[in-house]
Amino acid sequence: MQKQFEQILLSYIEMQKSTFRLNDILSSLKRLKLDINQNEIEDFLSKLPFLVKFTDGSYCSKAVLLKFACFTIKPTKKEIDGNYLIVGHRTMPFTNPNLMPTDLRFYYNKKLINFRAIDLPNSEIMEHYKLFGEELIPQILSLDWANFQEPIENIFTPESYKTHISVLEMSDFYAQTNFRYGDRIVCIIKDWFQGTITTASLSEFLKNPFQNSEIEELRKIWNSNFEESLLKIIHNDGIFEDMYGQLFAALLPNIKKLSTPFSGSVEELIENSERLEIQNFGIENRIWEKGKNIIAIKTWDAPFTMVSTASSNTEKYGLENCINLKINETIIDQYLIDALANNEDDINKVIYSIIPDFISVDPKAYKTLMLNLKDKSAKLHESYNKFADFPIAEIRHEALLLFSKVISLVHEIRLSTIDPASLSQQPLFMIMHIVEHLSKLLCIFLFQENLADDDLRAMKDSIEGMNFSFNENCTQILTELKERHYNLKLSSSNGEN
Numbered sequence: 001m002q003k004q005f006e007q008i009l010l011s012y013i014e015m016q017k018s019t020f021r022l023n024d025i026l027s028s029l030k031r032l033k034l035d036i037n038q039n040e041i042e043d044f045l046s047k048l049p050f051l052v053k054f055t056d057g058s059y060c061s062k063a064v065l066l067k068f069a070c071f072t073i074k075p076t077k078k079e080i081d082g083n084y085l086i087v088g089h090r091t092m093p094f095t096n097p098n099l100m101p102t103d104l105r106f107y108y109n110k111k112l113i114n115f116r117a118i119d120l121p122n123s124e125i126m127e128h129y130k131l132f133g134e135e136l137i138p139q140i141l142s143l144d145w146a147n148f149q150e151p152i153e154n155i156f157t158p159e160s161y162k163t164h165i166s167v168l169e170m171s172d173f174y175a176q177t178n179f180r181y182g183d184r185i186v187c188i189i190k191d192w193f194q195g196t197i198t199t200a201s202l203s204e205f206l207k208n209p210f211q212n213s214e215i216e217e218l219r220k221i222w223n224s225n226f227e228e229s230l231l232k233i234i235h236n237d238g239i240f241e242d243m244y245g246q247l248f249a250a251l252l253p254n255i256k257k258l259s260t261p262f263s264g265s266v267e268e269l270i271e272n273s274e275r276l277e278i279q280n281f282g283i284e285n286r287i288w289e290k291g292k293n294i295i296a297i298k299t300w301d302a303p304f305t306m307v308s309t310a311s312s313n314t315e316k317y318g319l320e321n322c323i324n325l326k327i328n329e330t331i332i333d334q335y336l337i338d339a340l341a342n343n344e345d346d347i348n349k350v351i352y353s354i355i356p357d358f359i360s361v362d363p364k365a366y367k368t369l370m371l372n373l374k375d376k377s378a379k380l381h382e383s384y385n386k387f388a389d390f391p392i393a394e395i396r397h398e399a400l401l402l403f404s405k406v407i408s409l410v411h412e413i414r415l416s417t418i419d420p421a422s423l424s425q426q427p428l429f430m431i432m433h434i435v436e437h438l439s440k441l442l443c444i445f446l447f448q449e450n451l452a453d454d455d456l457r458a459m460k461d462s463i464e465g466m467n468f469s470f471n472e473n474c475t476q477i478l479t480e481l482k483e484r485h486y487n488l489k490l491s492s493s494n495g496e497n
Contacts, residue, residue, distance in 0.1 A: 005036055009044060013051065014193075019058040039316070047330055047443060050096075050193075052252065062096070063192035065252075069094050069259040072184040072202065074268065075170075080181055083171035084118065088128030092266060093247035094259075096192055100143050102166045104195040106187070108173050113199070115166040117146035122156055122163055131243050131266065133284035141165060177201035186261045202261055218262035223269050225257050226250060230276060230287055239294065241436050243285060282429030294425065317376070318369040319354065322361045323411070327354070331403065334442045336377045338400055340384050341393040347373050353400070356408040358415075391456060392445055398463050402470060403438050406431060409474050416481045423480055427473040434466050 012028060013020075022042065029036060045051055050062045073090045087101035095104060106113040129137045142152040146164040156163045173179065183203050190196040229250040233240075240246040247266060251258055270276055270287060277290040288294050320326050332354070339350050347370050355361060386393075409431065413420055420428060441459060444451075451459075 005034065006044060008032070008034070009041065013048070013059075013061055014063075016061065017064060019054070019060040019064075021058050043329055046328075049098075062248075065255060066094055066189050066192045066259075069189045069255065070261055070263065071187050071259065072261065072263050072265060073187060074184050074265060075179075075181075077181045078124070079170070080174060080179060082118075083169070083174060084116070084167040085170050085185070086120070086125065086128045086165070086167050088125070089131035089243075090128060090265065090267065091187065091197070092131055093244050093251050094187075094189060095197070096195055097242075097244040099195040100140060102144050104197060106168060106197050106199055107190075108199045109176075113173065114169050115145075116169045117164055117166050119162045120165055120167075122158075122161060125156065125163055125165055128267070130278065131247075131285065133243070133281075136284060173199070173201070178203075200261075215262055218260070219264050222258060222260065222263045223272070225254060226264070226266070226269055227273055227276060229254055229258075231289070234287075234289060239281070239286065239432075243287070246287060282426065282433045284433065294429075317372040318365060321365040322369055323355055323359055325407070325410075327407075328439070330443055331439060332373070333376065333380065334396060334445065335400055336373065336380055337384065337389070337445075338393070338397055339377070340381060341386060341389055341397070347377065350377075353404055354407065356411050359411060392451065392459075395456060395459050395463065396442065396445060398460070398467075399438055399441055402434070402463060402467055403442075405470060405474075406435055406438070409477065413477070413481070418481060423477065427476045430469055430473045431477070434470055437462070437466060 008029075009025065012025060022038065022045075025041060026038065045053070045059060052060050052062060052065065054060070071091070071094045073085070075085055079085050087104060089101075091101075091104060102115055125141075126134065126137065129140065132140055138152055138156040141147055141155050141163060142150070144164070144166050146166045147155055150164065154160065170179075173185075177183075177200075179201055180203070183201060186200045186202050188198045188200075190198055230246075233246065233249045237249065240249060270278055273290070275290055276287055278285050279288045279294050281294055286294060317329065317332055319332065335350050335354060339345070339347075344350070350373060351366070351369065413423075441462065444459075
């Protein structure tokens with residue numbers, strides 16, 4: 001799909017104030033005398049992270065779903081005494097995950113609440129950033145303007161004890177609202193895309209004790225509803241791509257119930273819950289059932305669900321019929337573009353770069369895949385600009401080489417006949433993270449052009465880091481498989497479960 005059509009679709013989506021359907025888009029395009037393939041539109045919609053598709057086939061942007069959504073923050077006594085507020089993870093999952101905490105804009109009485117830079121103990125910062133994952137905190141804080149000139153290796157280290165951080169300057173808010181410890185800040189989303197939030201104060205010390213009791217009961221109901229929703233998605237859906245995805249999935253079916261001035265907060269819920277806790281998941285964290293270990297892979301073929309989580313798109317080229325593996329079309333398209341960048345017109349070689357050489361493929365399924373990829377390659381060739389693609393071609397190539405290595409590893413795990421749930425989980429977590437990050441990186445090439453040199457260098461460094469991590473964890477996984485005396489080179493014909 002050409003870029004101008006993508007921009008038209010994005011503009012259309014941003015204009016919608018409620019749910020819409022594919023037919024609504026097609027009707028609008030028809031009025032504009034534009035003819036775009038329906039499948040291409042569906043593929044494009046599936047790749048938009050801010051778009052939610054419901055079971056009835058309708059779509060709605062998160063900006064619409066969360067407009068005027070309400071949540072609360074309970075400042076600590078130290079924050080109130082110091083006239084500040086740490087934003088951290090406390091707006092999750094109500095705000096745009098692409099915005100860093102310091103990108104959000106809070107208003108009180110129509111006046112912007114400014115940020116100021118201070119030094120705080122790492123333990124205090126950790127308390128309000130832990131939902132992001134401890135190992136990701138330095139990266140998040142490196143994007144805070146308070147650390148603009150600070151090398152990332154010096155940020156949030158055990159040796160430093162304290163770290164620079166931007167906090168909201170709350171002296172006027174606390175003074176004007178006669179704010180006391182135990183009170184809450186009520187936050188209302190005004191613009192989800194821009195991260196605009198209005199605030200008010202909710203006192204927990206009302207003159208009428210019956211009103212106090214009513215608020216407490218409403219908050220207990222909120223905690224119970226969110227807890228049940230989280231348990232439900234843990235049981236039904238298992239692991240999500242990230243903490244935000246897990247929390248948003250719990251919020252989505254109950255937005256009206258859970259969006260209230262009398263809400264609790266996720267951090268308080270987890271702290272007081274007898275059924276949920278935060279567990280380590282590779283370099284990140286997830287909310288999980290208390291006392292039960294997170295299992296990265298529950299069944300022998302489940303590793304492949306991790307490959308498709310960057311997009312809800314169902315793979316249509318026929319690759320799944322060849323090797324029983326789901327990869328979203330964004331990734332496959334990148335393999336085709338990589339071939340164009342390298343003047344490679346043999347589709348067989350593209351397929352060989354995706355399918356490991358130790359996998360046997362049904363000839364009929366292979367022919368269907370090859371024809372579909374040839375057709376898509378021809379369409380991509382029509383709009384491909386090699387000169388414009390040159391800056392990212394090498395980076396994409398390296399990312400795809402790593403992606404192919406991951407595919408090969410996952411097949412080796414499958415062919416070993418060992419239940420992945422019985423393996424050490426941390427190395428599997430790390431491989432899953434690598435797949436997710438690679439998928440996001442490759443999707444960036446679809447939606448962004450003219451990337452800055454700094455962005456390109458960061459991508460290249462990121463791929464190098466992922467390669468190192470993959471090699472380390474791959475070795476650990478394969479060693480464990482070998483120790484169980486299974487032959488990793490079993491042919492697919494006798495690799496039965």
